[in-house]
Amino acid sequence: MFERMAELAIRRYRLVLIVAVLAVALMGVVGAGAFDKLKGGGFDDPASPSTRATKVIDEKFGGETNLVLLVRSPDGRIDTAASKESGRALVADLKKEKRLSNVVSYWETNSPDLRSKDGREAMVLAHVRGDATEQRENAREILDTYSGTYKGTLTVQAGGGAAVGADLSKQVVDDLILAEAIAIPLTLVLLLFVFGSVVAALLPLAIALIAVMGSFAQLFLLGSVTDVADTATNLTTALGLGLGIDYALLMVSRFREQLAAGVNVDDAVRRTVHTAGRTVAFSAATVAAALAALLVFPQYFLRSFGFAGVGVVAIAALSTLFVMPALLKVLGHRVNSGRLPWTKSQRSDAQEPLWGRLARTVMRRPALTALPVLAVLLFAASPLLNITFGTPDERVLPKDAESRQVSKVLRETFGGSEDSALRIAIDQSVDAAPLASYAGRLSALKGVKRVETSMGIYTEGQSAATGPANSALGRPDAQQISVVSSLTPKSDAAQSLVEQVRSVTPPPGTHPLVGGTDAVLVDAKDSIADRLPLAVTLVVLTTFLLLFLFTGSIVQPLRALLLNLVSLGATLGVMTWIFQDGNLSSSLGFTAQPMEVSMTVLMFCIAFGLSMDYEVFVTSRIKELHDHGADNETAVVNGLGHTGRIVSAAACLLAVSFFAFGTAKLSFMQMFGLGSGLAVLLDAIAVRGVLVPAAMRLLGHTAWYAPGFLRRLHMRYGLSEGGPEPTSAPVPVPVPAAPTHTKDSTRV
Template identity: 80%
Template sequence: MFDRLAELAIRRSRLILIVAVVAVALMGAVGSGAFTKLKGGGFDDPGSESTRATKVIEDKFGGETNLILLVRADKGRIDAPAAQGDGRALVADLKKEKHLDNVVSYWDTKSPTLRSEDGREAMVLAHVKGDATQLEKNTTSVIDDYSGPHEGGLSVRAGGGAAVNSDMSTQVVDDLLLAELIAIPLTLVLLLFVFGSVVAALLPLAIAIFAIAGSFAQLSILGSITDVSNTATNLTTALGLGLAIDYALLMISRFREQLTAGASVDDAVRKTVHTAGRTVAFSAATVAAALAALLVFPQYFLRSFGYAGVGVVAIAALGTMFVMPALLKALGHRVNSGKLPWPKTGRADGRTPLWGRLARTVMRRPVLTAVPVLAVLLVAASPLLGITFGTPDERVLPDDAQSRQVSATLRENFDGNDDAALHIVINQSVDKAPLASYATKLAGLDGVTRVETSAGTYADGKDPAGGPGNAALSRADAQRINVVSDLEPKSDAAQSLVKDVRTLAPPAGSDPLVGGIDAELVDSKDSISGLLPVAIGLVVLTTFLLLFLFTGSVVQPLRALVLNMLSLGATLGVMTWIFQDGHLSGLLGFTAQPMELAMTVLMFCIAFGLSMDYEVFVTSRIKELHDQGADNETAVTNGLGHTGRIVSAAACLLAVSFLAFGTAKLSFMQMFGLGSGLAILIDAVAVRGVLVPAAMRLLGRSAWYAPGFLRTFHNRYGLSEGGPELAAVPTAEPEPTAESPFVRH
């Protein structure tokens, strides 16, 4: 297959380039509408109890409160005659809004729970209508029309779940633009430094443009078919840019190496496609396999990254395997044009002495060099022992976000937190007496301040008429109950309350559904943790199979999996130390909170896939030399000598794409960017530079072991480097006089 790709590039290079230009234009046109089709949210399991409760409330009660307008009297109290008149006028206008349902205010009910303790502010509760896409648009419209100062001395701020999601969606776009403004210039500078040639440095950007245009096109198409998270734009852009540059870097380096060895342009293209092209194909397959595991989760936040991630990997690989060989054929020796003045860091045959010497040093003293690295990684992973998980709320936003300020005010100045109330719905009629008994028991649970029902308002496990019954909570075929607590939302105590409510005996013959943000968190954790072993199992299995087909060994995949888990554990541990424990919060400007569950799973899959990306880069060259008859020492030393600089350069370039998101104002995007970037650097330096050669030395001959029947299978179905040899296999660099201690085979 790779030989045919090479011949196609050689014979039809101009046609391929014309088709590529047209494809980029078409993909750009299609992708221009991507942002209008993507959605916020997506963190909830659509089959969970909390989601089903939301659906029943939506169908029979007009929906849960998802928008809270906090109205403040600029002078005096909110009960003053002028403020009351202006407040009622504001509420009357809100009730006319076509996007709103269930508008309830302090001035309608006179409920003290809707008025602040200092009497200066009052709440207006409402439900914004629409699906995930319409909801964001409708929320933005209402907020734009009503927030801010009003005539008569009132000012309005917007909060609640819909407002938080709206602020998140807006911030995602801003964060993406800023990250790209940082990443792209830095990437260009690094490319110039790595290649030392203007033309060679610009070629990876051509593949990156192809990959990013394709990424947005696929997001636009996917957004028309299924739910896709708007945060997917961050992943696809960073991953598309990074992988396109990684793969192009590998291809260009191999092509230039062949030209330096004396091969003709055509032969250099053939060898490059046959070797580096094969590596790109397997690398893309391993990254795609890791991201495909996200499809097992029901939350569309994770599933959309699975769809989009696999797509962008495929687009980057296809661009590299088809477009890059055609560019190399068209340019030929001009690929080295525009040479820059800084000195070369490698030898004429493409090897980098530093990496070769490092590999040789490690292989001579594998235990002495590997143990300190292992110790550092294990210490870095130790914060995982105390890791806790949560879901995004207003705290992921910057301090000046309006919806976050409203949530803080609700917690500090109001009796109970209506925004974090549990919503119980019984999908049938319930008589007043059993409903009152059930509400009384609910009111007696730890942390509950009041329970609102159609039969009355209950507190402290008693049955006082603390407030009149709310007729809006009753339907002929359904009952709704609001449980308001003074517990910190999403805290352990709040999650325990959800479980207590669910285990409490309901009215006879009924089956209550419990919803609300704390119930959603409990359900999300149960859903993801229940499927996480399946996802990890799929990642491990597919990675093992791919690496076996790639190497013909059962030991190499196991070695790769163990080392990758070490680097990932260290990365996740550092992120826990920073974002959960709060270290560096002042510097990075975030609020410490439990690790965002879905984003942690996403970061694991992406970092695992990218670690395997560099695994394939390094192992490919080692195996190539091993298959050509080199002994273990020579194969590893020269293999790292050839690929070490490529891997370190590729890691720096890809890490820049992710680390740029450290400038994000959404804390979970900061975690994702910094964590992914750190994982890449740890893997490229500590794992590939030290642990891989140490493991290869300790494994010796057994590193390439496979049972006889699997070796037969691999010989028939696996891929090998059995193509034309167009450049001589380099010999090992001169050794010291001491006899080599390595096992030769």
């Protein structure tokens, strides 16, 4: 297969490049409409009780409250005649909006729960119609019309789930634009530094451009057939840019190495595809396998990252395997053109002395060098012992976001908010007496302030003396119950209340469904916890199988999995220390809160896949040397000597793509960017530089062990990096370096 790829690039390079240009143009046209196809939200399990409760309320009652308008009067009192007149006029205008339903206000109900404790503010509650995407657009239009000053007499601010969603979707685009504006120039500078040649530095950016354009095109296509979260643009852009550069960097480096060894251009292309091309293919397979595990989760936030992530990895790999060889064929020795004046004159294939010396030092004293690194990584992972999980809310937004400011006022100045209440849906008829008894039991629960039903309001286990019944909560074939608590939303106590509400004996013959923000959090955690073992199992098995096919050893995959878990634990521990415990919150400008459960799973899968990416980079060269007869120590030292600089450069370039999202205003995107970037650097430096050579030294010959029947299986179906040697310039078998040497000049 790789031989045919090489010959295609050599013999039909013009055709390949023409097709590539046309494909990029087509992807650009298609991808331009990607943002119109993407949706907000996606954090809920469609089969969970909370989601089913929302569906019943939408179908039978016109939807639950997801928009809260906080209204203030300029004279400081909301009950003055002028304020009442303006308030009723505002409500009348809102009820004319086809995008809204269930508009309820203080001026109509005179409910004290819709007025602040100091009487300065009042609430208008409403439901924004449509699915997640339509709600986002409708809410934005409503906010543009009514936020600010209303008829010069009232000040209106918007909060609630729909307003938060609208602010989130806008911030995602702003964060993406800023991240790209930072990442692309920095990447170009780093590429110039790595290659020392303008032409060579531009080649990885060409592949990255194809990957990014392809990612937006596939988002458009995916969004046309299934739900795709709008935040998927951030992942696909970072992955497309980073992996495109990583894979192209490996190919260009190997090609320049072959040219420096005296191989002609055609044979250099063949050898590059046979070796680096195989590495790219296996690397892409391992990353795709890790991301594909996200497809087992029912939340389309995670599934969309699975679809989009696998797609962008495939695009980056295919463009590297087909387009890059054609570019190298066209350029030939001109790949080194545009050499920068500060670049030292050196051979392109020279091993990096630092990495060779580091590997040799570690292999001499594996325990002495590896144990301190392991200790630091395990200490960094220790915050995981106290990790807690949550789901996104208004606190992920900047502090100056209007929807976040409204939520803060609602918590501080109102006695429990309808927006954060638990919503109980009973999708059948219920007699008055059992319904009243059920509401009374609910109101007696600790932390419950009131329970609202079509029969009236209940507090402390009995019907309240004041407060009118809300007939809109009842239908002949369904009932809705609102449980308003004084508990902090998404706190442990609020989540415990969800379980208590679900355990209360319902009216005979009924099956209440409990929804609301706290119920959504409980269900999301349960849903992900149920499927997480399957996802981890799939990642481990597919990774083990791919690494076995690549190395022919059962020890190498186990070693890789264990070391990757250590570095991943350290990464997640540091993120917990920062984003949950609040360290560096003032510097990064976020509000500490529990780790976002979906984003944590996503970061684990991405970081795991990228760790295996560099595992393949390093192991491929070590195995090639081992297959040519080098002993274990020489193979590791020379393998890291050849790949260390490439891996460290690739890690820095990929980390830049991710760290750029550290400038995001959304805290969970900050966590994703900083965590993924840290994982890449930890893996490239601590794991590849120290732990891998230490483990290989301790394992010795057993590092390549496999039972006889598996060796035969690998000989028949496995793939190795080494391909046919070019006839024009055979590559000599490396000779073991003397232990006292500080610079290894062995060539591969």
